Amino acid sequence: MRQIVLNKNIIFKKCTSSQNSKIEALRSVIREMRVPFGRGDTVGIKLHWVERGNKNYLPPIYAKEIVAWLKSMGIKPFVFDTTVLYSGGRRDASQSIITARQHKYSEEYLDCPVKIGDGADGKEVVDLSAGYKHFTNVQVGAIIHQADGFVIFSHFKGHMETGFGASIKNISMGFASRAQKQRMHADAKPSLKKKKCIMCGECVRVCPVSAASMPEDEYPIYDLGKCVGCAQCIAMCHEMALKIIWDTDVEIFQEKLIETAAAVWRIIQKKSIVINALLNIVSDCDCLPGNHKVISPDKGFIGSYHPVSADAAAVEIVGSGIIDKTHRDIPWPRQFSYAREIGFE
Ligand code: SF4
Ligand code: SF4
Incomplete structure (x- = not known):
């Protein structure tokens, strides 16, 4: 810089x-x-x-x-x-x-x-x-x-x-x-850090396109094909259990x-x-x-x-x-x- x-x-x-x-x-x-x-x-x-x-x-x-x-x-x-x-x-x-x-x-x-x-x-x-x-x-x-x-x-x-x-x-x-x-956020997708996840389901509730789901008694999963990269699951996870993976160059x-x-x-x-x-x-x-x-x-x-x-x-x-x-x-x-x-x- x-x-x-x-x-x-x-x-x-x-x-x-x-x-x-x-x-x-x-x-x-x-x-x-x-x-x-x-x-x-x-x-x-x-x-x-x-x-x-x-x-x-x-x-x-x-x-x-x-x-x-x-x-x-x-x-x-x-x-x-x-x-x-x-x-x-x-x-x-x-x-x-x-x-x-x-x-x-x-x-x-x-x-x-x-x-x-x-x-x-x-x-x-x-x-x-x-x-x-x-x-x-x-x-x-x-x-x-x-x-x-x-x-x-x-x-x-x-x-x-x-x-x-x-x-x-x-x-x-x-x-x-x-x-x-x-349009600015579209390249950011979630990746789960299981150690931090408490399986509260908040990321599933906030996903606007149902790309996040949580099978019973299991960690959440994210369908990156459906994910539109809005990053709201990442923002709303209180445990900071989701990290960003970038679709394109960060x-x-x-x-x-x-x-x-x-x-x-x-x-x-x-x-x-x-x-x-x-x-x-x-x-x-x-x-x-x-x-x-x-x-x-x-x-x-x-x-x-x-x-x-x-x-x-x-x-x-x-x-x-x-x-x-x-x-x-x-x-x-x-x-x-x-x-x-x-x-x-
Ligand atoms: S919001 Fe965070 S802690 Fe809750 S289920 Fe999703 S990833 Fe896990
Ligand atoms: S980034 Fe947005 S669209 Fe993708 S899984 Fe999270 S909430 Fe759903």
Whole structure:
């Protein structure tokens, strides 16, 4: 991976483990940022209110701070997320709003509207032209055309498919329609680690195409001929008993992620900023239930004007060796090299 020097386009404020220090670090970042929004603008804060049962998510106090900051400038903020493939607590809008409330990402607490970016039924979507080798077009939530600008607010942590997850992933998977999420995930299939499996049957229940089955008193089996690679069995297994096998080169998933993010960024870049929270840095994504292993102490907040720069800075601050060690088989640096190849930097 190319060495990224922390520069004037990256604002990094360290924090200690105290809550006051974390809030102060965020305030320092936003105080120093060039603001591309004007009084009266409507600004969407893209964040992730996480899957039910996840114990490592960012508390909503930071989003509340960003809302208050935008309002102090006469801007009208709202927060949003999109529906997901998994049949957990965010598969449709009504379930997702309940999950948001459970995690205190509510209108009352945040003091702004809480929206679903692809509509109540996941069908409010638009096609964006992409023109890349995997995707000619990408499909995203219609919210992309319903705000004057965006704050991409992301939690930096490890990820089973991308090594790490932060603003690139928040823009890519986070804006993507369910169909686009499926197109990106289509190469990931499950493989069972029997030692960890407790035969609970959850993977069978969540499979949308009946590719998973569990004969009585036996371990589950997966018909890979039927499997559409949605990865929801992998995401919903509380025991982490399913690992991914890739149908194609694992680098392709990284490239698809980048292509989708690049197509979205092309539309929103003029009036968007990026904030990464380097707190609760654990091994796995907020879309997985459970309490994941801490892989780094809290570091602070990064502000930036580009998601690739923000994520590269985050990896540099946390340490690329930690990401490598946590997700040995994932060629995550391909995200940065491919972003450079397609001019997304
Ligand atoms: S969800 Fe996980 S633990 Fe439960 S049966 Fe499936 S693989 Fe085993
Ligand atoms: S078996 Fe395949 S289709 Fe079924 S949930 Fe798992 S990844 Fe999705």
